[in-house]
Amino acid sequence: MIWAKEETLSREEIERIQTERLVKLVHYVYDNVEPYRKKMDDAGIKPDDIKTLDDLKRLPFTTKQDFRDNYPFGLFAVDKSKLARIHASSGTTGKPTVVGYTKKDLETWAECVARLAVAGGAQADDVCQICFGYGMFTGALGLHKGLERVGACIIPSSTGNTEKQIMYMKDYGSTLLVATPSYALRIGEVATQLGLNPRTDLGLRTALVGSELMTEPMREEMKKLYGDKLCVTQNYGMSELMGPGISGECTELCGMHINEDHFICEIIDPETGEVLPAGEKGELVVTCLTKEALPLIRYRTRDITKIFYEPCKCGRTTARMDILDGRTDDMLKIRGVNVFPSQIEEVLLRTEEIGPHYEIIVDRKDHSDILTIKVELAPDKMTDDVAELEKIKAKLKSSLRTMLGLDAKIVLESPHTLKRFEGKAKRVTDNRKGLT
Amino acid sequence: MKQLTVFIENRIGRLEQVTEILSQNGINIVCLSLSDTGEYGMLRMIVSQPAQAVEVLGDAGFSAMLTDVTAIKLVHHFGMLNKLSKLLSDNGIDIKYMYALNSGADAAVVIKTSDDAKSEQLLLEAGQFSVLSASEVYNM
Numbered sequence: 001m002i003w004a005k006e007e008t009l010s011r012e013e014i015e016r017i018q019t020e021r022l023v024k025l026v027h028y029v030y031d032n033v034e035p036y037r038k039k040m041d042d043a044g045i046k047p048d049d050i051k052t053l054d055d056l057k058r059l060p061f062t063t064k065q066d067f068r069d070n071y072p073f074g075l076f077a078v079d080k081s082k083l084a085r086i087h088a089s090s091g092t093t094g095k096p097t098v099v100g101y102t103k104k105d106l107e108t109w110a111e112c113v114a115r116l117a118v119a120g121g122a123q124a125d126d127v128c129q130i131c132f133g134y135g136m137f138t139g140a141l142g143l144h145k146g147l148e149r150v151g152a153c154i155i156p157s158s159t160g161n162t163e164k165q166i167m168y169m170k171d172y173g174s175t176l177l178v179a180t181p182s183y184a185l186r187i188g189e190v191a192t193q194l195g196l197n198p199r200t201d202l203g204l205r206t207a208l209v210g211s212e213l214m215t216e217p218m219r220e221e222m223k224k225l226y227g228d229k230l231c232v233t234q235n236y237g238m239s240e241l242m243g244p245g246i247s248g249e250c251t252e253l254c255g256m257h258i259n260e261d262h263f264i265c266e267i268i269d270p271e272t273g274e275v276l277p278a279g280e281k282g283e284l285v286v287t288c289l290t291k292e293a294l295p296l297i298r299y300r301t302r303d304i305t306k307i308f309y310e311p312c313k314c315g316r317t318t319a320r321m322d323i324l325d326g327r328t329d330d331m332l333k334i335r336g337v338n339v340f341p342s343q344i345e346e347v348l349l350r351t352e353e354i355g356p357h358y359e360i361i362v363d364r365k366d367h368s369d370i371l372t373i374k375v376e377l378a379p380d381k382m383t384d385d386v387a388e389l390e391k392i393k394a395k396l397k398s399s400l401r402t403m404l405g406l407d408a409k410i411v412l413e414s415p416h417t418l419k420r421f422e423g424k425a426k427r428v429t430d431n432r433k434g435l436t
Numbered sequence: 437m438k439q440l441t442v443f444i445e446n447r448i449g450r451l452e453q454v455t456e457i458l459s460q461n462g463i464n465i466v467c468l469s470l471s472d473t474g475e476y477g478m479l480r481m482i483v484s485q486p487a488q489a490v491e492v493l494g495d496a497g498f499s500a501m502l503t504d505v506t507a508i509k510l511v512h513h514f515g516m517l518n519k520l521s522k523l524l525s526d527n528g529i530d531i532k533y534m535y536a537l538n539s540g541a542d543a544a545v546v547i548k549t550s551d552d553a554k555s556e557q558l559l560l561e562a563g564q565f566s567v568l569s570a571s572e573v574y575n576m
């Protein structure tokens with residue numbers, strides 16, 4: 001099922017809408033947001049200079065730093081009295097990133113999420129268990145309102161207390177799970193430990209995962225746990241842009257459809273800022289066309305992906321972005337080689353002898369970088385045969401060398417000993433920080 | 437006969453935790469061997485109640501498992517161990533590991549080979565070895 005007619009417009013029609021909205025947006029921010037007016041004046045650009053989609057690349061970028069510099073409400077285009085909701089990102093260091101919504105923004109948000117949820121397999125008769133942290137985080141309420149709009153029933157179970165989550169899931173008959181991919185795996189794992197069979201004792205049909213990158217092997221792992229029939233789709237969003245609702249996979253699983261009538265996505269070279277052609281990999285830059293409270297022009301997401309425009313088998317004509325390939329700031333430079341944790345994860349999840357949890361540690365010894373990866377043996381692969389364990393290590397090491405072009409040190413741990421995460425996983429420790 | 441094997445990450449105090457859990461549960465350690473790869477260790481033990489040991493260690497978050505091994509009693513005689521090794525290797529059997537079992541006057545070893553059934557048979561046929569029963573060993 002396709003939720004909105006905006007998802008099947010012709011390319012000309014989509015671009016006509018985007019152009020019209022972009023022209024309006026540029027005037028709107030110039031008139032209402034001081035920092036934008038200043039940026040455009042500094043760049044010598046007048047709102048009237050922006051007439052076509054191609055002119056977009058002339059506008060300066062917006063970055064996370066702009067949020068910091070204008071904390072809390074400096075980037076808002078409306079008076080505080082017009083706000084209907086405020087969210088904020090957790091921000092582990094310094095001030096959180098504050099975002100605001102007018103009543104109309106909340107409507108747009110729910111609409112955007114509803115489209116992606118339906119594309120990702122949600123149905124009006126679903127019972128949706130939302131295991132995202134409620135509170136200031138945009139993920140939970142974003143999915144909540146979007147799924148409500150679809151007509152589904154919501155269980156706002158939030159995060160934590162995995163055993164209770166499983167009880168809700170079983171007793172209330174959840175058919176759709178909203179969670180980070182690692183928490184979705186965690187729930188299945190705990191259910192198994194409790195003696196349940198997630199395939200038969202839980203009635204999940206769909207998992208809408210997000211807020212953290214999901215790799216293909218992770219999706220496979222989830223299907224292994226919950227059964228092949230589980231439809232696992234992921235969607236993409238970011239608090240600054242709106243929250244969830246930017247793009248999402250349809251059930252064909254071939255990229256994430258972008259809500260193009262609300263967002264223009266570009267791919268740039270993160271070093272030069274230059275716009276890259278369709279199909280090339282680079283940093284995703286998003287312009288929010290319709291937000292009243294917090295319009296954004298060319299926001300640098302630091303996420304690495306590519307965009308393609310071929311029509312999809314599902315019938316939607318919107319551009320799609322690839323599953324994320326990591327973040328520009330997650331990128332680890334190890335012995336001069338660019339390494340994304342997602343690449344490591346892909347190798348680990350393809351190796352059946354080990355479980356889906358891992359930790360990455362980077363150290364520096366004698367001026368050389370050392371990459372250590374801690375993995376857990378899969379419970380059914382545990383053996384008392386040291387030669388067998390060493391074989392597993394050697395196999396992992398060689399697959400990692402093929403993927404990364406680097407040697408890594410592998411540390412095997414017992415099953416169930418590595419840290420589990422209920423929200424965003426923090427699996428990378430870089431001990432080189434502060435060292436030169 | 438079942439051997440209790442515990443995979444031990446090289447973290448301070450892990451070995452001590454294992455022995456403590458066993459003693460708290462009244463499980464007696466008959467003998468043990470610790471092999472160490474530098475990064476992790478394999479603690480192999482013969483204990484009085486192996487199945488219960490797996491359970492209590494598992495509950496405490498250890499990866500414990502049971503492995504089939506054989507306990508062989510040798511006549512106390514010079515060169516017996518060498519004889520045992522030679523007999524097995526001549527018959528194409530690999531000894532994966534072996535450790536001593538304290539059985540009073542006689543010498544005894546716990547062995548794990550690439551073919552336990554065949555090695556048991558070969559040793560019995562040789563006449564100078566006997567196989568200790570599980571209950572005999574568990575209660576040593």
Ligand SMILES: [Zn+2]
Binds near residue numbers: 250312314
């Ligand atoms: Zn599609």
